Amino acid sequence: MKRIAESELILNSRGAVYHLDVRPEELADTVITVGDPDRVGEVSKHFDKLESSHQHREFVTHTGYIGQKRLTVVSTGIGTDNIDIVLNELDALVNIDFNTRTVKDSLTRLKIIRLGTSGALQAEVGVDSFVVSSHGLGLDNLLPWYEFENTTQEKDLLQAFHKQVQLKNGSASPYLIAAGESLSAKFTTGFHKGITVTCPGFYAPQGRALRGPLSHPALIDQLTAFREGSDYISNFEMETAGIYGLSRVLGHDGLSISTIVANRIRQEFSKDSGKAVDSMIRQSLAIIEKL
Numbered sequence: 001m002k003r004i005a006e007s008e009l010i011l012n013s014r015g016a017v018y019h020l021d022v023r024p025e026e027l028a029d030t031v032i033t034v035g036d037p038d039r040v041g042e043v044s045k046h047f048d049k050l051e052s053s054h055q056h057r058e059f060v061t062h063t064g065y066i067g068q069k070r071l072t073v074v075s076t077g078i079g080t081d082n083i084d085i086v087l088n089e090l091d092a093l094v095n096i097d098f099n100t101r102t103v104k105d106s107l108t109r110l111k112i113i114r115l116g117t118s119g120a121l122q123a124e125v126g127v128d129s130f131v132v133s134s135h136g137l138g139l140d141n142l143l144p145w146y147e148f149e150n151t152t153q154e155k156d157l158l159q160a161f162h163k164q165v166q167l168k169n170g171s172a173s174p175y176l177i178a179a180g181e182s183l184s185a186k187f188t189t190g191f192h193k194g195i196t197v198t199c200p201g202f203y204a205p206q207g208r209a210l211r212g213p214l215s216h217p218a219l220i221d222q223l224t225a226f227r228e229g230s231d232y233i234s235n236f237e238m239e240t241a242g243i244y245g246l247s248r249v250l251g252h253d254g255l256s257i258s259t260i261v262a263n264r265i266r267q268e269f270s271k272d273s274g275k276a277v278d279s280m281i282r283q284s285l286a287i288i289e290k291l
């Protein structure tokens, strides 16, 4: 079995993985990811018992229990460049033996569930509502750096996207990955379900013009109008497609749930996003603790 060198899998002085500063025994098999480091405590305050707590840079990790269910919650910060770091390090924690630096014979399939915030692209997906992402559609550039397989359904949906949404050459190489079906089936009542577009920025890549002129002024209209059978684009944010993509590459089950804080069609922003996010956390934890 090939030994992974010190420069490739970097461990710190306490034997913890480089960016997360977490050791294998400090991670649960069910992992909740959030963007905002302050949201980690907002999730773990619902734990019955907190077992460990670590922070390095923007990566805060709490592991504990709700009843018998062991859970980890980790912050990713903003963007899919951070998702590359977090997903690879979570995977290394369960699937690489840190003593021998070799891939384990028996691999662990993590459940990775994002609890994020997002902007809606449909008038009827209102602020303070929740969206479960049926697919992550990446306009960022992470997944093309990995080898991955698409299903026929994913290929057809991506082809429809290319036909309906005109992106200028060189701006993006869109990719599309479906949610883990077994996880997504548990989140139905009280959740919209639609395609989530993951963008490489918050302003121009999400059609926001403050002072910088937009190279794609029709982006929001085209994303909102997209239809392929019953599939439509409900929202956009900055992490989901990376999580779905790397979960596919590494053999984990990924799911992304978002609280809608902005509705870009109605041009509205939540009046109390903290309360709405807390409600998403409570509703989601009630399901996650039974997984």
Ligand SMILES: O=P(O)(O)O[C@H]1O[C@H](CO)[C@@H](O)[C@H]1O
Pocket (backbone or CB within 6 Å): 034, 035, 036, 077, 078, 079, 115, 116, 117, 118, 202, 237, 238, 239
């Ligand atoms: O609230 P989080 O989980 O960070 O998610 C959203 O908020 C950030 C932008 O404000 C991006 O990370 C976006 O994906």
Ligand SMILES: O=c1cc[nH]c(=O)[nH]1
Pocket (backbone or CB within 6 Å): 117, 118, 119, 120, 202, 206, 236, 237, 238, 261, 262
């Ligand atoms: O509009 C929004 C709101 C939250 N997060 C985003 O990425 N975009």
